[in-house]
Amino acid sequence: MIAPVPLLADLTPAWLGDALGRTVTGVDTELVGTGQMGSCHRLRLHGDPDLPATVLAKLPLADAAARAAMAFGYTNEIRFYRELADTVDIRVPACHYAGLGDAGVFTLLLEDLAPARVGDQLAGCTPAQATAAAVNLAGLHGPRWNDSTLLEIEGMLLPTKEISAMSQLAFTPTMDTFLTAIGDTLTPADVDTLRAVTPHIGDWMSGRAERHTLLHMDYRLDNLLFGADGTVFAVDWQGMSVGLGGRDVAFFLSTSLSIADRRAHEREIVGAYHARLLDYGVTGHPLDQCWDDYRYGMLQTIFITVFGLVLGARTERGDRMFRRMIEGGCTAIRDLDVLALLEQPAGPQRPPTGG
Template sequence: MRVIDTADGLTPEALGEVLGVPVTAVRWERVGSGQIGSCYRLRLDCADGVRRRLVAKLAAEDEGARAFLWPVYRAEVAFYRDLAATVKVRTPRCHYGAISADHTRFVLLLDDLHPAVQGDQLAGCAPDRAAAAVANLAGLHGPRWCDPTLLDVPWLKPVGAEDAAQLGEVFGPAVDTFVERFAGRLDDRDARTLREAADAIAAWVVGRPDVFGLVHGDYRLDNLLFGDDGRVTAVDWQTIGLGHPLRDLAYFLGTSLLPDDRAARERDLVGVYHAELERHGVTGYGLDACFDDYRFAALQGPLITVLGCAYGTPTERGDRMFLAMAARSCAAIRALGTLDLI
């Protein structure tokens, strides 16, 4: 399959070939920061007279970054190729996807969901929008809940004891760096909670293995699009993996809602999620067990926040976002008694 490598390759001829529709003209503009890859909004004029709006996702321009980021490229292309049609979560329709043999070059051509609006991680999420987001999340988890065939997908790998030990070795120093970087801006209570989370992370990440499924890994406001009709669409599937599904729910509610809103509405929101799981066919998993797993899963917040900060390119907005996510998720961990469950 043809891999379009750069923006210059987004020609009418190339797009017509991969889409199977003659394209007479194409206009594109770059969108996003391009830290992980390059993203372009396309306007296509086609020979049938129809104008199409697509988003093209390509690998990062820097060759060194590509060599480091190939696992996330493989994951996102494989999600659209192998998994998207087997679940009910709303995602952009993928019109074409291809990746090179070494996984360092890829292309995805996705629906442009304009005028849907991206969520704002800094501003936080209103509870009514959160309800739509957790219902959509259940569409990812429910259809493949504890599905043993997921273990046969070659590019999906559950976390084992060796992986957990390595995570513990990486996460502890990353927390120390995070605390030092934001000294004077990070609350002392949150610094203590982060360090306690680091001590527990290796045991936590392999905990409660009887419940497993697909995990988005970074299900938060900046990776969600909200339509005028109230529907939510999830994007950015580079971190898809196997694990405890409630990690996504705890991460979303813990980092995307303001602490007072989360405390006031989290039982209702977990109830919305649980009802949707049952609608998607999950049985033998009661609401009390679901809420207890939600409490347990809250370490996903500091895990992704700290590692994202450690490996991302520093920006002013990024720093504010990571601080907000750390504060919100640490407050949730303390309120839910998460560390007592590990």
């Protein structure tokens, strides 16, 4: 495999021809998306008649120091397409090339799914779209359910008590920073909920480790594409991890549906997700337990949103998006009495090393 390149200017016809195993005589480029964690470009290819007309190229941040800091996430995404995509049943773009170098250098060439449309975090989605996305998510979780070999992959670890304690130490001041930044734009009820869940984050992270699977970790509308026939595709695998499947489900439903639609349809959608898990051979996981895991997983919305705002670049759209996500997550935490679950004694734990 040829070496990956970090910059758009490096995607020459000669390099692309080597990467794709075809003759490329020319390429036109178009920026796609906002590029906060890297950049994405649509490449219109000219050359061999069997070349795809277009591909999407994902590249790291242009600044060398910044991309080195993002190296773990870039490695995660390359690892997903190289090692894991073929072991699960979630729909994703086909991968034409996945190259990883040193210090955060990577290149991905992916199937261009246009005219499929990217979801809009601010606009939300319909219950039918949410159901399709939840069933697609079961295609990630079901095939690797309680698969201890996941824990043999570099970087795929269940949180230990030590890691959870460190996460708690980091999260508490991060929450303070978050509330200083946008707390005055939140309702008093949501601020109270955020302060109430903050002391539980560390224990929550290591809780329910007896059930684990492969997690997307950022499964939300901005990272999904919807085809005209309702087909859903998932992208952006930089946050991939191992943990409780209910975390992905809770994060998606609380941030993608309106509060009214979530209240009206969440049991039905969790039921559809659970039925699909059973299709993949998951056993010993009744629907009431799946529902409880969904409730328990609701802190994922708070965890991702708080760190996302504090660590990411602030934008007007980003602040609006984070406020909407917090409102959805906090309301769900109250509706579902999640604090009562957090205050229950922890159940048996699977050792972090698997087995």
